[in-house]
Amino acid sequence: xxxxxxxxxxxxxxxxxxxxxxxxxxxxxxxxxxxxxxxxxxxxxxxxxxxxxxxxxxxxxxxxxxxxxxxxxxxxxxxxxxxxxxxxxxxxxxxxxxxxxxxxxxxxxxxxxxxxxxxxxxxxxxxxxxxxxxxxxxxxxxxxxxxxxxxxxxxxxxxxxxxxxxx
Amino acid sequence: xxxxxxxxxxxxxxxxxxxxxxxxxxxxxxxxxxxxxxxxxxxxxxxxxxxxxxxxxxxxxxxxxxxxxxxxxxxxxxxxxxxxxxxxxxxxxxxxxxxxxxxxxxxxxxxxxxxxxxxxxxxxxxxxxxxxxxxxxxxxxxxxxxxxxxxxxxxxxxxxxxxxxxxxxxxxxxxxxxxxxxxxxxxxxxxxxxxxxxxxxxxxxxxxxxxxxxxxxxxxxxxxxxxxxxxxxxxxxxxxxxxxxxxxxxxxxxxxxxxxxxxxxxxxxxxxxxxxxxxxxxxxxxxxxxxxxxxxxxxxxxxxxxxxxxxxxxxxxxxxxxxxxxxxxxxxxxxxxxxxxxxxxxxxxxxxxxxxxxxxxxxxxxxxxxxxxxxxxxxxxxxxxxxxxxxxxxxxxxxxxxxxxxxxxxxxxxxxxxxxxxxxxxxxxxxxxxxxxxxxxxxxxxxxxxxxxxxxxxxxxxxxxxxxxxxxxxxxxxxxxxxxxxxxxxxxxxxxxxxxxxxxxxxxxxxxxxxxxxxxxxxxxxxxxxxxxxxxxxxxxxxxxxxxxxxxxxxxxxxxxxxxxxx
Numbered sequence: 001x002x003x004x005x006x007x008x009x010x011x012x013x014x015x016x017x018x019x020x021x022x023x024x025x026x027x028x029x030x031x032x033x034x035x036x037x038x039x040x041x042x043x044x045x046x047x048x049x050x051x052x053x054x055x056x057x058x059x060x061x062x063x064x065x066x067x068x069x070x071x072x073x074x075x076x077x078x079x080x081x082x083x084x085x086x087x088x089x090x091x092x093x094x095x096x097x098x099x100x101x102x103x104x105x106x107x108x109x110x111x112x113x114x115x116x117x118x119x120x121x122x123x124x125x126x127x128x129x130x131x132x133x134x135x136x137x138x139x140x141x142x143x144x145x146x147x148x149x150x151x152x153x154x155x156x157x158x159x160x161x162x163x164x165x166x167x
Numbered sequence: 168x169x170x171x172x173x174x175x176x177x178x179x180x181x182x183x184x185x186x187x188x189x190x191x192x193x194x195x196x197x198x199x200x201x202x203x204x205x206x207x208x209x210x211x212x213x214x215x216x217x218x219x220x221x222x223x224x225x226x227x228x229x230x231x232x233x234x235x236x237x238x239x240x241x242x243x244x245x246x247x248x249x250x251x252x253x254x255x256x257x258x259x260x261x262x263x264x265x266x267x268x269x270x271x272x273x274x275x276x277x278x279x280x281x282x283x284x285x286x287x288x289x290x291x292x293x294x295x296x297x298x299x300x301x302x303x304x305x306x307x308x309x310x311x312x313x314x315x316x317x318x319x320x321x322x323x324x325x326x327x328x329x330x331x332x333x334x335x336x337x338x339x340x341x342x343x344x345x346x347x348x349x350x351x352x353x354x355x356x357x358x359x360x361x362x363x364x365x366x367x368x369x370x371x372x373x374x375x376x377x378x379x380x381x382x383x384x385x386x387x388x389x390x391x392x393x394x395x396x397x398x399x400x401x402x403x404x405x406x407x408x409x410x411x412x413x414x415x416x417x418x419x420x421x422x423x424x425x426x427x428x429x430x431x432x433x434x435x436x437x438x439x440x441x442x443x444x445x446x447x448x449x450x451x452x453x454x455x456x457x458x459x460x461x462x463x464x465x466x467x468x469x470x471x472x473x474x475x476x477x478x479x480x481x482x483x484x485x486x487x488x489x490x491x492x493x494x495x496x497x498x499x500x501x502x503x504x505x506x507x508x509x510x511x512x513x514x515x516x517x518x519x520x521x522x523x524x525x526x527x528x529x530x531x532x533x534x535x536x537x538x539x540x541x542x543x544x545x546x547x548x549x550x551x552x553x554x555x556x557x558x559x560x561x562x563x564x565x566x567x568x569x570x571x572x573x574x575x576x577x578x579x580x581x582x583x584x585x586x587x588x589x590x591x592x593x594x595x596x597x598x599x600x601x602x603x604x605x606x607x608x609x610x611x612x613x614x615x616x617x618x619x620x621x622x623x624x625x626x627x628x629x630x631x632x633x634x635x636x637x638x639x640x641x642x643x644x645x646x647x648x649x650x651x652x653x654x655x656x657x658x659x660x661x662x663x664x665x666x667x668x669x670x671x672x673x674x675x676x677x678x679x680x681x682x683x684x685x686x687x688x689x690x691x692x693x694x695x696x697x698x699x700x701x702x703x704x705x706x707x708x709x710x711x712x713x714x715x716x717x718x719x720x721x722x723x724x725x726x727x728x729x730x731x732x733x734x
Contacts, residue, residue, distance in 0.1 A: 006340045008322045035345070039352045043323075043344030059324060059340045061348070075351040079322020099178060103171070136177065140170035 006045070006057040007165050010077050010112075012105060013086030014097040015065030018119040021148035022086065026158065027060050040064045041076050048162040056162050060084075067097045069104035077105055082161045083114040089145070090120050092128040102141075113164035114141050117157050121147035248381040255406055259399050266395040289452050310391030313373070315430050316343050317408065318384045323347030326383060327423075329430040346386055350377060380405045382412055397439040404429035474501060481520065490514020490545040492538065502529030511540035513548040539591045541567065546592035553590055554583040558648075559609070559616040560600055567592060572599035574612030610659035611730075617648065618728040624648070628722040632686040642691070645726060646698035653701060656730075664729040665705040667692040670718045681710050684718070691724040 011019050020033060020042075027044035035042045042062045047055050063076055083105055087098040095118070102114055116137065118129065124145075137143050142160050146153035176183070214223045239246050292299040313334055317327040323344040330337075350365040357363070368375040374393060378385040378401050385405050389397070411425040428434075478498055485493045490511035497505040510517065521531040540546075547564040556562060560573040560580075569587055580602055587596045603609030626641040628634055649665070656663040669687030671680040688707040696702045708715045708727070715727070 006324050008324055008344070035348075039345075039349055041345075041348045041352075043341050043348060045338055045341045057340060059344050061344060072352060072355045075355065076348055079319060079324065081322075096178065099174065106171075137174075140174045 006059045007081040007162075008059050008061065008079050009082040009084055009161065010061045010063060010080040010105070010109075011084040011086060012063055012098070012101045013065060014067055014088070014091075014094040017065065017086045017088040017091075017094050017098075018148045019065065019084075019086045020062055022117065022119060022146060022154055023060055023062060024148070026154055027058075036062065036064045040072060046158075048158055050167075051163050056165065058082075058158070058162065067100065069101060069108065074108045077108040080105075080109045080112050081165050083109070083112050084157070084161060085114060085116045085141075087116065087118055087129075088120055089118045089127040089129050090123050095129055095133070113161060115157055115161040115164075116141055116143045117146045117153070118143060119146050119148060121145045121152055122149045251381050251409075255402060259402055262395065262399070286452060286456065290456075293453060310374075310389050310393040310397070312387060312397075312432050312436060313390050314339075314386075314388040315432060315435070316346075316386040317426055317430060318343045318347060318386055320347075320380065320382055320384050327426040327430050329432050331432065343386065346375075346377070347384075350384075376401065378402060378405055380409050383408060394439065397435075400435055400439045404435070474498070478504075484520045485517065488514065488517055488520060489542045490540040490548075491517055491535075492540075504529050504531045505534055506531060507534045508536075509538040510535040511538060511542075511545050511549075513545050513552060514540065541592040543567070546590065549592065550587065550590050554587060556583060557613060558620070559613040564593070567594040568597060569593045569595070570597045570599070573616060574601045574603050574609065576603050576606065576609040607659050610655050611661060614652075614655060614659055614661065614663065614728070614730055617652075618730060621645075621648070621726050621728050623725075625723045625725045626691065628687055628724070630722075632683065632690050634690065638694075642694045642698065646695055646700060649695065649700050649726075653704065660733055662731045662733055663704060664731070665695075665700070666708045666712075666715070666727040666729065667695070667705060667724060668708040668715055668718060668727050669724045670721055672722050673720045683722075684708075684710060687722075687724040691726065695726070 011023065013019050020036065023044065023046075027046040033042060040063065044060050044062065046058050046060060048058055050056050061076055061080070063073060066073060069077065083102065085098045085102050087095040098116065102116075105112070118134065120127075134143060134145075142157075142164075144153045144157040144160065146157055148154070214220060288302045289299055291297075292302040295302075311331060313331050314337075315329045316325055316339060318324070319326050323346070325339045325343045328339045353365045354363060364379050365377050366379070367377065372390055374389045374391075376385075376387040376389065376393075376398065378387070378398075383405070385401055387397075387401055408426055408429050478496060481504075482493060482496055485491060485496075485506065485508065491514055492509040493506070494509065495505075495507040497507065504521075506517075506521070517533070517535075539549075543564045543566070546567070546569070547562060550562050550564065550569055554562070554571075556571065556573075557575055560571055560575050563570040563572075569590065571584075571587065580600060584598065584600070587593065587598075601612070603612055624641065624645050626634060626638050626645075652663055652665075667688040669684040669689075669691070671683045671687075675683070685707065692705050692707050695705060705726075
């Protein structure tokens with residue numbers, strides 16, 4: 001089969017966790033955000049450096065906030081090489097949703113690499129997610145505390161996911 | 168225990184217990200059916216080879232049909248993917264035939280609309296050997312492929328792409344991804360049973376075609392109105408790519424090469440433009456054009472020949488006109504004509520000869536210069552004008568010889584006699600004029616000359632006593648000749664009597680003809696009296712007058728003059 005040079009990344013998470021804000025300054029935006037509320041997804045691209053120094057083009061499918069993977073979302077997930085799971089640190093329920101979505105997405109793309117982003121690091125004093133829970137999660141998948149406001153942790157999260165993608 | 172299992176234990180312990188209980192119940196149910204899968208194939212094989220084969224087939228017909236219908240409804244994609252290599256060419260062939268018929272209909276319709284533009288396109292088709300329908304499509308349905316993407320069906324990632332060279336760069340991966348998402352969205356939203364897919368979209372002058380394949384799709388962005396041949400070519404290329412993908416042992420490089428070839432825009436455009444089959448060229452429009460040209464040429468030649476005939480006739484008339492020498496006849500600015508030539512002052516006017524040219528719509532112009540003609544008729548006119556001979560002297564010209572005969576007064580004749588040899592065109596003068604010794608003698612000679620000339624001046628009648636249209640001029644000329652005749656008779660010492668003689672032709676009864684003769688003579692007498700001839704001098708010839716028994720057999724009237732000595 002012909003192999004595409006770019007890699008498809010899907011960004012999943014509950015409503016209002018900051019998915020779109022996280023990638024707003026990171027990706028090359030082509031389309032309006034209105035597609036998120038109409039089609040349910042917005043596709044952008046960005047160039048990320050691999051650990052070996054080569055560039056990798058990521059096609060980021062920013063999927064509208066949801067707490068389950070329906071048939072349409074499953075069609076959006078098909079062919080994805082990586083999953084960016086996003087949760088809001090100030091709302092513990094969004095972590096449960098993110099993990100729920102991760103497991104449902106695994107049914108569609110079992111081989112996709114995954115990274116968990118705990119967003120809103122700038123509001124760390126209001127976080128509901130316990131550090132112990134975070135430490136436990138780190139044993140299962142890469143977890144990055146990020147801030148869409150300051151940009152902290154975002155680049156590292158993308159770089160970590162890129163490193164796990166097949167060459 | 169792996170990472171995910173530990174994660175499940177942390178968050179989903181209660182759910183796991185419920186699932187485990189459900190799984191245990193399922194195991195019990197499955198154990199009851201254990202071994203069925205092993206026994207079923209053997210049982211089916213036994214039925215196929217046994218005597219119950221037909222019965223089994225009839226029994227299975229209904230459930231198999233139901234199962235197939237259910238499979239089509241539930242796994243439409245699977246069925247379509249399996250049938251894609253078969254139904255693709257079949258559908259394309261059927262569509263191709265339909266399009267050929269449609270193009271033929273359009274062609275026929277265009278052939279029937281006989282316009283200048285249609286003719287120009289037909290000439291172009293005939294000249295270039297390209298079918299007429301294709302030329303029409305080239306002018307009316309122009310299109311250009313702007314972008315062509317080969318997109319992985321599952322991921323929406325771009326596998327290959329080609330764009331027209333003059334277009335700005337675009338993020339093909341993002342567009343392909345969004346296009347795939349929208350196609351999935353449309354299919355999920357409005358597709359029946361999830362089986363219908365987005366195939367085309369139109370925005371302004373741009374058309375998007377999305378041609379689906381089992382593993383990859385072709386997205387074609389076209390500017391203008393593409394023909395069906397382009398769609399067929401795109402389908403062929405997508406099938407070629409899938410054939411390469413599915414081939415045993417095909418390397419990535421080979422597949423990539425096939426993909427790159429399939430997306431060659433130049434070749435694609437050329438193939439689509441020449442895809443329409445060549446057909447026999449219809450010749451009738453060209454023949455019609457040729458016939459029109461030939462008809463125009465024939466009309467032009469006929470008009471030219473008619474004009475030449477008319478000019479030749481004019482040239483002949485002008486050449487035969489006494490006292491005129493035609494030097495050139497310029498008809499370069501038809502229908503206007505310029506006549507160049509030499510005209511003697513004594514020649515008759517030539518304007519009446521140009522009447523035919525005026526009738527043809529032209530405006531003839533004369534560019535003539537004066538000259539002296541030696542034509543006998545013109546020399547005679549010139550001699551009469553210069554010599555002004557009395558009526559008793561008759562002039563003739565033949566071969567440049569001027570002849571004068573008659574009687575003239577001796578005193579009045581000397582000067583003309585000296586002048587005659589000097590008239591242009593006269594090379595010899597033959598004089599036979601008798602010089603009268605006295606005025607009385609000359610007057611008598613003139614009267615005798617007039618008496619001889621008068622019967623030659625005749626007026627004609629059409630029927631009855633109605634004079635011909637030129638009768639006025641005849642009577643005027645006769646009255647002019649008779650002017651002063653009473654005084655001249657006195658000078659000559661003779662009595663003059665004028666007799667108006669009426670004549671008739673050979674037809675008709677004697678009584679009627681006698682009346683006609685009487686009536687025509689009376690009409691002439693009255694007309695002359697009206698113009699000043701003394702009534703006492705003129706009478707009407709009687710029907711029994713012996714001097715007029717042998718009248719000419721014609722419808723005419725004339726004057727006879729009798730001279731007698733005075734008592």
